[in-house]
Amino acid sequence: MSGVTSTAAPVRPRTAARAGLLAFLGANVVAVTALFAAGGTSDSPLIGVGRLAGLYGALAMACQLLLVARLPWLDRRLGMDRLTSLHRWTGFAVLWLLLAHVVFVVFGYAEVEQHGPVGEFVQLATTMAGVLRAIVAFVLLLVVGGVSARFARRRMSYETWHFVHLYTYAVVLLAFAHQVAIGQSFTGSPLAKAYWWTLWLGAGTAVLSGRVLLPLWRNLRHRLRVTAVVPESPDVVSVYLTGKHLDRLPARAGQFFLWRFLTRDRWWQANPFSLSAAPDGRTLRLTAKAVGESSAALRSLRAGTRVFAEGPYGAFTxxxxxxxxxxxxxxxxxxxxxxxxxxxxxxxxxxxxxxxxxxxxxxxxxxxxxxxxxxxxxxxxxxxxxxxxxxxxxxxxxxxxxxxxxxxxxxxxxxxxxxxxxxxxxxxxxxxxxxxxxxxxxxxxxx
CATH class of the missing domain: 3.40.50.80 (Nucleotide-binding domain of ferredoxin-NADP reductase (FNR) module)
Structure with a gap:
């Protein structure tokens, strides 16, 4: 049983995580602002505002990657629900900042070239290298933002929403290539390019580690499989699992996993179910009510079914x-x-x-x-x-x-x-x- 000593930790875990995120964001806002200032003045104040909005939008996009990387240190302290909520609001900030980037840059160049904004937009898209890629990225971002709105999200399955959301990674690649290729803050500054590469490689490495490499390593190590399926009531079932070295799995009571049961008809579905018993180093147990096809199908699982589990996740501990x-x-x-x-x-x-x-x-x-x-x-x-x-x-x-x-x-x-x-x-x-x-x-x- 866990104990709580009379001397509380000087900094609460949730406070430490929030402070860490704010420190990361603040330090990079200062760095990005310095890059913008070092890049020199623009031909129009509107272009300058658009450049700065684009830089801040790209920084917010890098923060989004960090928030959904499912890094254990952050997840145990904030929980996936808070990180997901922060990611959602950061996404809307990205959308508005990049919209401001497009509008101010187009109107700024239109002012300089004495063209109409529509004509200037077409000219930029067809004559300036990398702009067309940026437009494609922005359109994809609008699509992702649209399906993330609450009214749309409630009308589609998680799998469909997740598939569309994967286009965000294409947005990231296209936007990064656009900025490094023609961004005024980067074209003449090796130091600025090195900082930008470091920021984005760090964010990408966090996603790759938290969402791909760590789950793969844990599943290869623990090799989970179903040992029993026990009905608890007419519409509730418990699934017992075992594996290797479960005493080394950093799971705590109150956490949940994304479970994939590797059968022919279920391997592609990841469903979040909480542990319904405290981990004892030998077995894991989840309990679910039949509220949909995925949970209802748990009754048909057979002993020996292999399981791919992502987690543990959650700060409810x-x-x-x-x-x-x-x-x-x-x-x-x-x-x-x-x-x-x-x-x-x-x-x-x-x-x-x-x-x-x-x-x-x-x-x-x-x-x-x-x-x-x-x-x-x-x-x-x-x-x-x-x-x-x-x-x-x-x-x-x-x-x-x-x-x-x-x-x-x-x-x-x-x-x-x-x-x-x-x-x-x-x-x-x-x-x-x-x-x-x-x-x-x-x-x-x-x-």
């Missing part, structure tokens, strides 16, 4: 525990990481398990067994989403305080459907539970 005791709040599929955390977390624990009906409370016998073994308290809160108890909504501020009077003195881990999670977080804010003690993670691949 005891790494962030700061108080001696804890409150775990779960709903729906969120019970799987919470059940694993109950094995691993320190101190006295209260579990609030929100279900629609008592029949939906999967893994409840295991939870009661664990609770008895460690003196934890479990409250199963059942009823429709509009249900209320003696103190109002079942997970409202007043109900939370009635169930857990010392809630302000506990770390609170929340995992469940978005509506439930948001309601709990609102209640915690009303109760003035310190933000550093609140931990919530949405296991999202494409926020």
């Amino acid at each position: 005891t790494l962030h525990q700061r108080r001696p005791n804890a409150l775990l709040v779960a709903g729906g599929a969120g019970i799987t990481p919470v059940r694993a955390l109950l094995e691993d977390i320190a101190g006295h624990v209260v579990v609030l398990y929100r279900v629609r009906t008592p029949r939906d409370a999967v893994l409840l016998p295991e939870l009661h067994t664990l609770a008895r073994a460690r003196g934890a308290v479990i409250h199963v809160l059942s009823g429709p989403s509009t249900a209320e108890g003696p103190h109002g909504p079942l997970l409202g501020a007043e109900s939370l305080l009635a169930l857990v009077p010392d809630i302000r003195e506990r770390d609170v881990f929340v995992c469940g459907p978005p509506g439930m999670t948001s309601a709990v977080l609102r209640g915690l804010r009303r109760l003035r539970v310190p933000a550093p003690q609140v931990h919530a993670e949405r296991f999202s691949l494409a926020a």
Whole structure:
């Protein structure tokens, strides 16, 4: 069982990660601004603004690569959901900065050449080396940005969204080639070119390492395979896995993997499922509800099926525990990481398990067994989403305080459907539970 000493770390893991990202961004903003200044003045102030927007847009694009590289140090401290959200907003910043780059450069050259903006755009595209590549990159970026908008993302499968998103790498290559070939800050400065190459090679290496080399190495090392498939209820199933050297797999209770079951009809699908038991160095277990074709098909897996797993991912772990005791709040599929955390977390624990009906409370016998073994308290809160108890909504501020009077003195881990999670977080804010003690993670691949 993990322990929490009385002396807290001087810097919280999440704070350290945020500070590291801000330091990286700040240092490179200063470097890019210096490159722009060293490149000399432009023929028009509009061109100068466009150049600077292009440089900042390219820097933001490099930061995007870093955010989705799935580097273990960042992921354990921030979680994939926060990194994905940062990546999404950085993507919109890239889109607007590069749009500004195009508009200001075109209007600037139109002013200098005394042409109309449309004619100048056509002339630049057809006569200046590298501009046509940049236009293709910008069009691809618009397509990727369009499918990343919430209204579009909700209407397509993850696999389709992911395939379209791969065009971002073509955007990166085309934009980089365009800048190094004709960018005023680079054409006459070997130092500027060396910095730009270093920045982009570093970002590319991070992606290659985190998303390709590390998963390949771990799977070659651990060689996971299915050992058993156990129904937990009519629509919930647990899958047990084993492999080699699992005691060296850096997985923690509360984390999740992207699982690929290497059968003829499933090898190309990567599905995020949390560990539903704390890793013990010998086996791993995931538990999933049949809410779609992918999770429903888990029942048909056979013992011996090879598994390719990417991860572990997520910051929903005891790494962030700061108080001696804890409150775990779960709903729906969120019970799987919470059940694993109950094995691993320190101190006295209260579990609030929100279900629609008592029949939906999967893994409840295991939870009661664990609770008895460690003196934890479990409250199963059942009823429709509009249900209320003696103190109002079942997970409202007043109900939370009635169930857990010392809630302000506990770390609170929340995992469940978005509506439930948001309601709990609102209640915690009303109760003035310190933000550093609140931990919530949405296991999202494409926020």
